[in-house]
Amino acid sequence: MKALTWHSKFDVRVSNVDMPKILNPRDAILKVTSTAICGSDLHLYDGYIPTMKSGDILGHEFMGEIVELGAGVDKSKLAVGDRVVIPFNVACGSCFFCKKQLTSCCDNTNPNAAIPRAAYGSSPAGMFGYSHMFGGYAGGQAEYVRVPLADFGAFKVPEDLTDDQVLFLTDIFPTGYMAAANAEIEKGDTVAVWGAGPVGQFALRSALLLGAERVVSIDDVPGRLEMSRAAGATTIDMSKEPVSDKLMALTGGRGPDRCIDAVGLEAHGMSIDAAIDRIKVATFLATDRAHALREAIQCCRKGGTVSVPGVYGGVIDKFPFGAAFGKGLTLKMGQTHVHRYLPELLKHIQAGRLDPTFVITHRMPLSDAPNAYKMFSENKSQVIKVVLKP
Amino acid sequence: MVTPNSVTRTISETTLDQYDLETMDSESPATKPRDLQSGSSTKQSTVRNVGSNERNISLAAGALLLLTGLPKLMRGRGILQTAAGAGLVYRGMTGSCPLYQHLGLSTRDAQQHQQSSGKRASGSSKGVYPDGNERDTPSSKPSAAPSEYNLRGIHVEQSVTISKPASDCYAFWRELGLLPQFMHHLKSVVETDQTHSHWVASAPLGFSVEWDAEIINDEKDRLIAWRSVGNAGVDNSGSVRFIDVPGREDSTEVRVVLDYIPPAGKLGSIVASLFGEEPNQTVKADLKRFQQLMETGEVATNGDGKPRAK
Numbered sequence: 115m116k117a118l119t120w121h122s123k124f125d126v127r128v129s130n131v132d133m134p135k136i137l138n139p140r141d142a143i144l145k146v147t148s149t150a151i152c153g154s155d156l157h158l159y160d161g162y163i164p165t166m167k168s169g170d171i172l173g174h175e176f177m178g179e180i181v182e183l184g185a186g187v188d189k190s191k192l193a194v195g196d197r198v199v200i201p202f203n204v205a206c207g208s209c210f211f212c213k214k215q216l217t218s219c220c221d222n223t224n225p226n227a228a229i230p231r232a233a234y235g236s237s238p239a240g241m242f243g244y245s246h247m248f249g250g251y252a253g254g255q256a257e258y259v260r261v262p263l264a265d266f267g268a269f270k271v272p273e274d275l276t277d278d279q280v281l282f283l284t285d286i287f288p289t290g291y292m293a294a295a296n297a298e299i300e301k302g303d304t305v306a307v308w309g310a311g312p313v314g315q316f317a318l319r320s321a322l323l324l325g326a327e328r329v330v331s332i333d334d335v336p337g338r339l340e341m342s343r344a345a346g347a348t349t350i351d352m353s354k355e356p357v358s359d360k361l362m363a364l365t366g367g368r369g370p371d372r373c374i375d376a377v378g379l380e381a382h383g384m385s386i387d388a389a390i391d392r393i394k395v396a397t398f399l400a401t402d403r404a405h406a407l408r409e410a411i412q413c414c415r416k417g418g419t420v421s422v423p424g425v426y427g428g429v430i431d432k433f434p435f436g437a438a439f440g441k442g443l444t445l446k447m448g449q450t451h452v453h454r455y456l457p458e459l460l461k462h463i464q465a466g467r468l469d470p471t472f473v474i475t476h477r478m479p480l481s482d483a484p485n486a487y488k489m490f491s492e493n494k495s496q497v498i499k500v501v502l503k504p
Numbered sequence: 505m506v507t508p509n510s511v512t513r514t515i516s517e518t519t520l521d522q523y524d525l526e527t528m529d530s531e532s533p534a535t536k537p538r539d540l541q542s543g544s545s546t547k548q549s550t551v552r553n554v555g556s557n558e559r560n561i562s563l564a565a566g567a568l569l570l571l572t573g574l575p576k577l578m579r580g581r582g583i584l585q586t587a588a589g590a591g592l593v594y595r596g597m598t599g600s601c602p603l604y605q606h607l608g609l610s611t612r613d614a615q616q617h618q619q620s621s622g623k624r625a626s627g628s629s630k631g632v633y634p635d636g637n638e639r640d641t642p643s644s645k646p647s648a649a650p651s652e653y654n655l656r657g658i659h660v661e662q663s664v665t666i667s668k669p670a671s672d673c674y675a676f677w678r679e680l681g682l683l684p685q686f687m688h689h690l691k692s693v694v695e696t697d698q699t700h701s702h703w704v705a706s707a708p709l710g711f712s713v714e715w716d717a718e719i720i721n722d723e724k725d726r727l728i729a730w731r732s733v734g735n736a737g738v739d740n741s742g743s744v745r746f747i748d749v750p751g752r753e754d755s756t757e758v759r760v761v762l763d764y765i766p767p768a769g770k771l772g773s774i775v776a777s778l779f780g781e782e783p784n785q786t787v788k789a790d791l792k793r794f795q796q797l798m799e800t801g802e803v804a805t806n807g808d809g810k811p812r813a814k
Binding site: 115117119121127129130131132133134135137138139140167168169170171186206208209210213221222223224225226227228240246249250251252256260262263 | 665667755785788789792795796799800801802803804805806807808809810811812813814
């Protein structure tokens with residue numbers, strides 16, 4: 115079958131690979147009907163993520179039709195022929211964390227748990243197509259994919275919704291939504307969102323759904339800021355004006371009540387701290403560039419909340435913990451607990467309260483995926499979300 | 505009273521001097537080792553410990569050496585070569601390697617174990633497989649004294665918390681034959697009676713390490729403790745406890761304590777490779793797999809990262 119494989123920095127190819135097989139009793143094989151490229155796939159493309167091996171299949175946002183079931187799959191939950199979306203993290207549903215609906219913390223789905231345990235103290239759940247440190251599972255930018263523990267993971271979607279409408283339930287919609295939920299939004303709040311990529315777009319729309327009075331979208335890419343304005347956000351182009359001053363002006367000198375860092379570890383920026391980050395990362399003195407996070411902490415009003423959907427991987431330098439402490443901030447963060455939000459988000463889509471198709475800018479065949487990666491990497495203004503058809 | 509000196513002397517007496525490679529005759533007095541615990545002597549047996557593939561290779565290599573060595577012998581050279589060739593042929597034909605026996609190694613495949621019936625040493629290492637076949641054992645030496653664990657042992661302690669009742673965890677663990685499902689260095693565990701079992705661990709290059717064990721403490725839903733007995737490939741003893749977690753219903757802490765004595769020499773490095781660089785990591789990984797089995801019914805796998813581009 116055809117699949118999009120990673121070989122090294124800036125080198126992804128469409129390759130001919132073996133079909134996936136049922137390996138464990140609760141596995142299913144999914145025929146992929148739609149799959150997307152995520153901003154965090156660009157971290158893989160840009161060579162930021164360790165433990166990648168040449169030949170790995172990428173892709174953690176995918177959906178399709180179940181074509182084969184392992185002997186141990188709970189047949190009351192899943193059947194051959196079911197049309198499903200698959201959360202990007204693999205979770206079991208039975209461990210301490212899954213029972214608390216913290217499915218991105220699942221205890222049982224990383225076969226390579228020893229690696230993150232060494233760095234973090236414990237391992238999070240495994241993920242599709244996102245390095246060996248996070249499970250080494252083959253991803254879904256392919257014609258077929260193996261889905262472990264399918265009777266817990268696979269989420270059935272109704273026939274009257276198109277692939278475009280439900281595909282983003284796999285990752286970016288719940289990620290933006292959880293970011294907004296974590297921001298503890300109250301009536302009257304101004305929510306500032308750093309990053310106007312797909313996660314930022316879903317975060318600001320979710321913030322409005324969850325009762326924010328106003329959202330402010332911060333980025334330097336014109337095409338993205340335009341998409342934010344289409345949702346009713348006020349925008350700040352950080353290449354043209356100082357973010358902190360503008361936010362203070364917008365909030366009557368108090369600062370935004372809630373701040374969302376939807377930029378993560380590859381933050382760009384023109385300030386001195388951003389420049390130092392770049393040097394440190396290039397010389398291996400730091401792993402993550404945290405300009406957006408630092409700015410969010412500086413700008414957030416006293417007693418406010420900083421919500422971090424990420425992604426962060428390693429360590430950051432010069433973290434303004436004094437500011438966070440002195441202002442009594444709440445920091446909430448984490449990899450998305452997709453399973454927790456799916457039923458609620460499906461209802462929002464069905465009720466027309468949020469139509470995820472707004473974020474799609476490109477539709478391409480899987481065979482063109484390497485071009486799509488290149489385009490996405492080089493032109494973030496025009497290319498916001500690429501949907502691939504195998 | 506056991507003093508360090510007396511222990512050292514006893515180790516050398518029993519482990520080194522008891523084996524006289526020249527006279528492998530089981531009736532020879534020189535080859536009767538002393539049993540530390542009972543003071544009685546035990547018979548040595550020749551044992552089939554060479555895998556079938558290896559036997560063929562041994563035979564072929566030995567024949568070649570002999571064929572090319574014998575003509576040389578006529579001219580007064582090639583003694584070593586001929587001797588080596590003869591040794592390899594013996595090994596290939598009988599499936600028995602004195603050197604392996606001395607080191608407690610075996611490359612026999614599992615099927616051979618099932619079909620064989622060999623001499624049995626008396627002493628604590630006897631047993632019959634559930635299918636009725638006898639299996640032969642390595643020759644006896646006494647199992648390690650407690651002080652040896654102090655002197656040379658490796659100590660491992662790990663625990664994991666599992667969202668299942670202690671009774672479920674105990675019941676799965678107590679069926680020792682299931683242990684290889686999550687302890688990946690184990691090839692097989694066969695229970696021979698209520699308290700005795702035979703263990704085979706696999707190491708690289710087809711070597712396996714074997715030992716007999718007995719359960720010395722068995723408290724339902726709470727504790728299983730064991731120790732190896734007789735001539736173990738690696739002396740070991742340990743326990744697993746199943747502890748109710750205070751304040752959390754249906755959660756069990758599974759706590760493993762394991763002590764083992766890495767043997768000297770080649771066998772030592774093979775045993776070391778079983779446990780990897782970090783025995784604590786290996787046991788931790790085993791416990792993680794046990795948790796996966798208990799909570800999800802299967803061990804997580806990524807199929808070696810496949811499918812993938814070559």
